[in-house]
Amino acid sequence: MPVKKQPPPESVGARIRALRLAANLTQDEFASKLNVSRSAIAQWETDRAGQVRDNMERIAKVLNTSLGYLVSGEAGSLQGDELALVRLYRACSTEDRKLLNMTAKRLARS
Numbered sequence: 001m002p003v004k005k006q007p008p009p010e011s012v013g014a015r016i017r018a019l020r021l022a023a024n025l026t027q028d029e030f031a032s033k034l035n036v037s038r039s040a041i042a043q044w045e046t047d048r049a050g051q052v053r054d055n056m057e058r059i060a061k062v063l064n065t066s067l068g069y070l071v072s073g074e075a076g077s078l079q080g081d082e083l084a085l086v087r088l089y090r091a092c093s094t095e096d097r098k099l100l101n102m103t104a105k106r107l108a109r110s
Contacts, residue, residue, distance in 0.1 A: 010073055013047035019063040020045075033062045057090065 020030050027041040034055060043049035060067045068074050089100060
């Protein structure tokens with residue numbers, strides 16, 4: 001039987017799990033607060049699900065942390081232009097978010 005590989009401590013999933021445990025929340029309780037399944041939480045915590053991105057803002061709010069910490073492990077929060085861009089992104093529709101992501105990726109390659 002294959003051994004389950006634990007995510008490295010620096011992964012998004014590991015940070016979510018550590019913060020959830022620090023908040024004394026079970027996976028079921030955390031799932032209920034986010035209106036997702038316990039299975040989704042388990043997948044996020046083991047870095048096996050892509051849907052975690054769509055829920056990062058809510059996860060950060062429930063776990064009382066910054067989005068920056070969840071995404072990159074940075075202790076500081078976003079400021080200035082970065083924060084303004086995140087706020088604008090959050091105000092966009094799903095379709096517009098896809099367009100913004102594609103544009104940002106192209107610009108980052110330049």
